[in-house]
Amino acid sequence: MTVRGERCGVLVVVLPPDRATPAVTEELADVAETLGHALRVADRHTDLYHRTRRARALSVPAEMQWDVLPGQACTGAEFDLHAYWEPSYTSGGHVLDWCATEEELTLVVANGTGPGAPSALVSNLALNAIRNARRAGLDLVGQASLTDQALYGQHRGERPLSALLLSFARATGEVRVVDAGSPTVWRDRDGATGRIDLERQLPLGMFEDTVYATQRLRVLPGDRLVFVACDRGELLPGGDAALDRPVRRAIERTRRTSCADTPRAVVRALREEAPGGLPDDVLVLCLDWYGRDPAERRAVGGEESEGLPGPPAV
Numbered sequence: 001m002t003v004r005g006e007r008c009g010v011l012v013v014v015l016p017p018d019r020a021t022p023a024v025t026e027e028l029a030d031v032a033e034t035l036g037h038a039l040r041v042a043d044r045h046t047d048l049y050h051r052t053r054r055a056r057a058l059s060v061p062a063e064m065q066w067d068v069l070p071g072q073a074c075t076g077a078e079f080d081l082h083a084y085w086e087p088s089y090t091s092g093g094h095v096l097d098w099c100a101t102e103e104e105l106t107l108v109v110a111n112g113t114g115p116g117a118p119s120a121l122v123s124n125l126a127l128n129a130i131r132n133a134r135r136a137g138l139d140l141v142g143q144a145s146l147t148d149q150a151l152y153g154q155h156r157g158e159r160p161l162s163a164l165l166l167s168f169a170r171a172t173g174e175v176r177v178v179d180a181g182s183p184t185v186w187r188d189r190d191g192a193t194g195r196i197d198l199e200r201q202l203p204l205g206m207f208e209d210t211v212y213a214t215q216r217l218r219v220l221p222g223d224r225l226v227f228v229a230c231d232r233g234e235l236l237p238g239g240d241a242a243l244d245r246p247v248r249r250a251i252e253r254t255r256r257t258s259c260a261d262t263p264r265a266v267v268r269a270l271r272e273e274a275p276g277g278l279p280d281d282v283l284v285l286c287l288d289w290y291g292r293d294p295a296e297r298r299a300v301g302g303e304e305s306e307g308l309p310g311p312p313a314v
Helices: 022-042 048-053 060-068 118-133 140-155 239-252 263-273 294-301
Strands: 072-076 079-086 096-100 103-111 162-167 174-180 185-189 192-195 215-218 222-228 282-289
Touching: 022 048, 022 096, 048 222, 060 103, 079 096, 079 118, 079 263, 103 118, 103 222, 103 282, 118 140, 140 162, 140 174, 185 239, 222 239, 222 263, 239 263, 263 282
Parallel strands: none
Antiparallel strands: 072 079, 079 282, 096 103, 103 162, 162 174, 174 215, 185 192, 185 222, 222 282
């Protein structure tokens, strides 16, 4: 059972052999999708399904985190997006958010700020500040600036947050980026895996009235982006070779893995290969970009006309 790509359960139906036909299977898949949406609505009014899905009790910071995060998956015609983080039952510091409209996909990924309730409060404040700015119609720079002010006003620079804010144009693959001391971003394209080096700016909430700027790049159909957010993701522009090698190998090993299963597989591979192990808190997000058919772009008024060059596909 899925809701916009997020897996929320399994529907088990036992059929006699003569009824197990492709048509019946397809009909049951539609039933499972409908049931998934019904469970999502029911979650607002009962704790029954929350308790059923949990293997054990969550810590209070983890409960705060799960309530504020958007989920673990989002899909659209142009993209497939899935996330996984550890520890799921005790951490409260992971920061992740997205918003999909017909025109664009907005994505926020931030390094964890550590375990415990204080980190959960920082994450909660940051996410709500970003959402408030986005829903008010502010662009990425405005979202980063408002969040920077909110965090600095509350913590006076003692709890900064390293974050990456991106906006993908669904019609063209053009990406606007604000890199606030962000997690690392990796791209797998045409069988080659490498880090996308962005110009890093100050983390959110470090200083008062920080000025942020937007960078641009482009994703192509078939690209896979993998975001790795952890304490060791706080790197100099040259990177951390000791961590980069196992990250690269982990992404290469999971190249043929589905987008839904890749984040968990990358975390498992990094746990095995990273020298000295990874920090306790780690979040991996995988974005597969399919792009939009050129004819469909023209049909919806996208920038497909000749003479409108976009940013380089870096």
